[in-house]
Amino acid sequence: MIAVVMALGAGACSDEEASGGSDDSKKKGTSSAAAHAPKTLTEAQLKAVAFTEGQAVGEYTASPYTLDGPLSDAYTADPARCQPLVSLAGEVSDYDPAAQVQRRVDIPDEMLGITIDVTLRSYTNGDAADVMKALGRAGKDCAGGFTEERAIARAKYLKVEPAKAPDFAAEAEAEAEADGVKAYRFTVRDVKEKSELYEYLTVVRSGSTTLAFRGETTSTKDIGGIPQDVMAAQWAKFRAS
Helix, strand or coil: CCCCCCCCCCCCCCHHHHCCCCHHHHHHCCCHHHHCCCCCCCHHHHHHHCCCCCCEECCEEEEECCCCCCCCCCCEEECHHHHHHCCCCCCCCCCCCCEEEEEEEECCCCCCCCEEEEEEEECCCCHHHHHHHHHHHHHHHCCCCEEEECCCCEEEEEEEEECCCCCCHHHHHHCCCCCCEEEEEEEEECCCCCCEEEEEEEEEEECCEEEEEEEECCCCCCCCCCCHHHHHHHHHHHHHC
C-alpha cells in the first residue's frame, strides 16, 4: 500500500534548546500536524497506481479521457451544501486536490451499458479527511433531493440513499489500510423530466488519497451499484504500490 510517511520526534533537549533554541534548530522544527501528515502523492504517482489504457477489468475496459473527465467545474449543486455529491473538482469544491487522475471504465461499444468514472485525488493538510466529512454531511442534508446545475441544463436529484460499500472495505478499515468509505445511490429525474435514472457514488479514503467511483447509465434500469470487481481491482493496484 502507499506508505504513510511519519516524521520522528526530536530527542532530548540541549541547554541551548532549553534557553529558546538556536536559529538552526527552529528552522528544523515542524508542527505536530505536519509531522504526522500522510504523504501527498504527485500526479505521476497517481498515474502509476491508476488503471492503464486498455486494461481489462472483468468485462470492462479502462481508458483515459481524451478531454476533461465528467462532473468538472461545469457541475454545481443547489443548495451548495450538496456540492460534494455532484463534483469534487477543485474549481467547485472547498478542497482543491494537489493532483488527480481520472479513468473511464466501461464496455466498449455498449451504448446503454454502465460507465464508471474512476478518479484518484491526492490532498494536502488533511483535506482528504475533510472531503469525507463533507460527503457525509451532504449525504444526510440532501437525502430529500437537490438540483444539479449544468452548463446548459438542470437535473433534479429526487433522493439520496446509502449504498453498499465495497466488499473489501471492512477488512481494509480493520487493517488500517482504508480511512473511511462513503457510498450513495441517487435517483435522478432526467433533464427532459420524463423518466428516472439511477447513479451511484462510492469514495474510499486512504491517508491523503481518495479513490472515487461514480457509475451511471442512460438506461432507466437500476445498475445496482458500482461493480465490485472494478472497485476491488483499483484498490488492489493502489494498495500494492
